[in-house]
Amino acid sequence: xxxxxxxxxxxxxxxxxxxxxxxxxxxxxxxxxxxxxxxxxxxxxxxxxxxxxxxxxxxxxxxxxxxxxxxxxxxxxxxxxxxxxxxxxxxxxxxxxxxxxxxxxxxxxxxxxxxxxxxxxxxxxxxxxxxxxx
Numbered sequence: 001x002x003x004x005x006x007x008x009x010x011x012x013x014x015x016x017x018x019x020x021x022x023x024x025x026x027x028x029x030x031x032x033x034x035x036x037x038x039x040x041x042x043x044x045x046x047x048x049x050x051x052x053x054x055x056x057x058x059x060x061x062x063x064x065x066x067x068x069x070x071x072x073x074x075x076x077x078x079x080x081x082x083x084x085x086x087x088x089x090x091x092x093x094x095x096x097x098x099x100x101x102x103x104x105x106x107x108x109x110x111x112x113x114x115x116x117x118x119x120x121x122x123x124x125x126x127x128x129x130x131x132x133x134x
Contacts, residue, residue, distance in 0.1 A: 003125045007067040010121030011060040018056025025049055059084055074129065081126035088119035
């Protein structure tokens, strides 16, 4: 029961971050910082952002389908939770080592708190599944 709740929270948060990130370039005016002649750089940044955003949405949906549906075997659940935990651990580490949002401490530490919460949702779920005998 706890696993489904934690994964649902983590997955919905992951999906929302992914959807939100589709709009980040326009909201933060990313492309105004590029030279007008750097069209290939703009295309590359746009492609990376779309790939990243879509990956977050798909990871969130994957977790909901595999873990919350209860139709997958234990091994598949552990693999998906381990990989998603690793993904969010990397994001937490990046926020600690090279923080984003440093122009506003509330944004910087709010992002760190959100990333840490999502990471913990997946990690705790992983250990619950790992240590529970079914």
